[in-house]
Amino acid sequence: MKKPKFKVDKHILTPKHIKISEREKLQLLEKYNITSKELPKILKTDSAIKELEAKPGDVIKIIRKSPTAGVSLFYRMVSDV
Amino acid sequence: MADIFSEFEDRLPQKIIDEIKNSLPKSASDAKVKKILEAAYEEYTIAKVSPGESVGLISAESIGEPGTQMTLNTFHFAGVAEMNVTLGLPRIIEILDGRKELDNPMMEIYLKKPYATGKKIEELRQLALQIKETKLRDISTELSINIADFTIEVKLDKDKMKGIEITNSKVTDAVSKQLKGYNIKDNKDSIILKSRSKESTFNDAYKTKEKIKDITIKGVKGISQVLPVKREDEFVIITAGSNLADVLQLEEVDAYRTTTNNIFEIEQVLGIEAARQSIVNEIFKVIESQGLNVDVRHIMLVADTMCVNGSLKGITRYGVVSEKSSVLARASFETPIKHIINAALVGEVDNLDSVVENVMINQPIPIGTGLPSLSVKQPKTAKEK
Numbered sequence: 002m003k004k005p006k007f008k009v010d011k012h013i014l015t016p017k018h019i020k021i022s023e024r025e026k027l028q029l030l031e032k033y034n035i036t037s038k039e040l041p042k043i044l045k046t047d048s049a050i051k052e053l054e055a056k057p058g059d060v061i062k063i064i065r066k067s068p069t070a071g072v073s074l075f076y077r078m079v080s081d082v
Numbered sequence: 083m084a085d086i087f088s089e090f091e092d093r094l095p096q097k098i099i100d101e102i103k104n105s106l107p108k109s110a111s112d113a114k115v116k117k118i119l120e121a122a123y124e125e126y127t128i129a130k131v132s133p134g135e136s137v138g139l140i141s142a143e144s145i146g147e148p149g150t151q152m153t154l155n156t157f158h159f160a161g162v163a164e165m166n167v168t169l170g171l172p173r174i175i176e177i178l179d180g181r182k183e184l185d186n187p188m189m190e191i192y193l194k195k196p197y198a199t200g201k202k203i204e205e206l207r208q209l210a211l212q213i214k215e216t217k218l219r220d221i222s223t224e225l226s227i228n229i230a231d232f233t234i235e236v237k238l239d240k241d242k243m244k245g246i247e248i249t250n251s252k253v254t255d256a257v258s259k260q261l262k263g264y265n266i267k268d269n270k271d272s273i274i275l276k277s278r279s280k281e282s283t284f285n286d287a288y289k290t291k292e293k294i295k296d297i298t299i300k301g302v303k304g305i306s307q308v309l310p311v312k313r314e315d316e317f318v319i320i321t322a323g324s325n326l327a328d329v330l331q332l333e334e335v336d337a338y339r340t341t342t343n344n345i346f347e348i349e350q351v352l353g354i355e356a357a358r359q360s361i362v363n364e365i366f367k368v369i370e371s372q373g374l375n376v377d378v379r380h381i382m383l384v385a386d387t388m389c390v391n392g393s394l395k396g397i398t399r400y401g402v403v404s405e406k407s408s409v410l411a412r413a414s415f416e417t418p419i420k421h422i423i424n425a426a427l428v429g430e431v432d433n434l435d436s437v438v439e440n441v442m443i444n445q446p447i448p449i450g451t452g453l454p455s456l457s458v459k460q461p462k463t464a465k466e467k
Contacts, residue, residue, distance in 0.1 A: 014348065014360055015352050047354055049352065
């Protein structure tokens with residue numbers, strides 16, 4: 002796959018991806034009473050997080066535009082495979 | 083006043099907050115605004131889906147019922163100058179199955195300023211031609227093999243080449259780039275290919291002859307048809323065939339709005355979140371075009387399920403269903419024997435955590451009131467810690 006010249010996160014289909022800190026991650030897990038394994042996953046190689054330099058185990062916060070809620074937050078854990 | 087709203091930002095969706103903000107009279111006092119927000123929050127909590135509700139089942143019903151209407155309503159637009167589009171139930175199945183090869187892959191290519199306005203029609207035409215794929219077979223009249231020395235002669239269609247502005251040198255360049263081990267001679271009306279290896283046989287020559295027919299001379303690979311269309315006040319190029327990665331590389335293309343209906347390509351180029359959004363858009367487009375009404379939340383749930391593991395999974399026995407942890411749940415979908423035998427071979431354990439397997443063995447199913455741990459915080463067990 003060729004590397005695109007444009008920024009992937011500026012595309013209308015791609016929502017904003019933010020890498021959250023370790024502290025925020027713990028707060029999140031605490032809030033929903035879950036372990037990080039139970040979060041949805043995002044591949045390490047995903048084009049939207051290439052520039053975030055995320056390692057497996059990091060949690061990515063995704064700010065989606067939602068037709069029902071306006072803005073909705075979603076979290077995915079970076080996974081290896 | 084801004085503080086009161088920010089206080090509710092975590093508790094209410096942005097859209098509701100904005101709505102309240104916009105419809106408030108200017109004279110509203112802080113205390114009253116707070117009261118309104120409190121009331122809104124209360125209503126919102128009541129309206130929320132309760133924990134343990136079987137949302138998947140509701141979604142299945144809500145998408146499935148209009149789906150039965152759709153089958154009958156599918157028809158073809160005969161004689162319309164638009165391109166072939168898969169619509170109705172076949173398209174929905176195509177999306178939900180997560181198929182990689184679509185019946186009608188399509189792209190919508192948005193253009194940058196000078197092209198989009200359509201003031202320079204000539205340039206727009208040029209651009210469309212530049213995107214459309216021209217293969218060697220499209221510009222040649224005859225391909226023949228000289229049996230004496232196993233050279234391949236490609237007779238070129240000069241008129242056609244003029245029409246789409248291809249010169250001989252362009253053809254030889256493209257062929258030499260995509261075909262290794264051959265010397266190419268330019269003979270004005272034809273090009274002649276000669277193998278560099280001394281031990282070439284007729285068979286090799288024949289294989290090469292078939293291969294070179296599909297060499298891309300000009301344009302983007304995979305785009306078989308282009309159609310500039312005026313949409314509102316700008317020109318958009320609609321294509322048959324899809325190649326998002328290569329089209330986004332083009333100078334003249336507005337890369338941030340150009341899309342395709344091939345969700346796998348979107349996943350590869352733009353990531354899993356874009357793929358999810360595109361599933362929602364594509365399904366909603368079909369349902370809307372049929373004049374049906376399905377709440378977008380059901381579609382979002384399906385899209386989320388397909389994308390939950392970081393890569394796109396269709397709702398088939400190879401996709402979402404194969405990810406289920408329970409043997410019995412997998413066996414209840416399709417090919418039961420295969421799943422049960424494989425599970426027996428590796429000694430798989432079924433924890434009976436989900437619905438189907440509990441229905442099978444006649445036990446209470448963990449939904450609704452059978453599932454208290456979602457609304458009541460249970461302390462983590464020692465193992466989870």
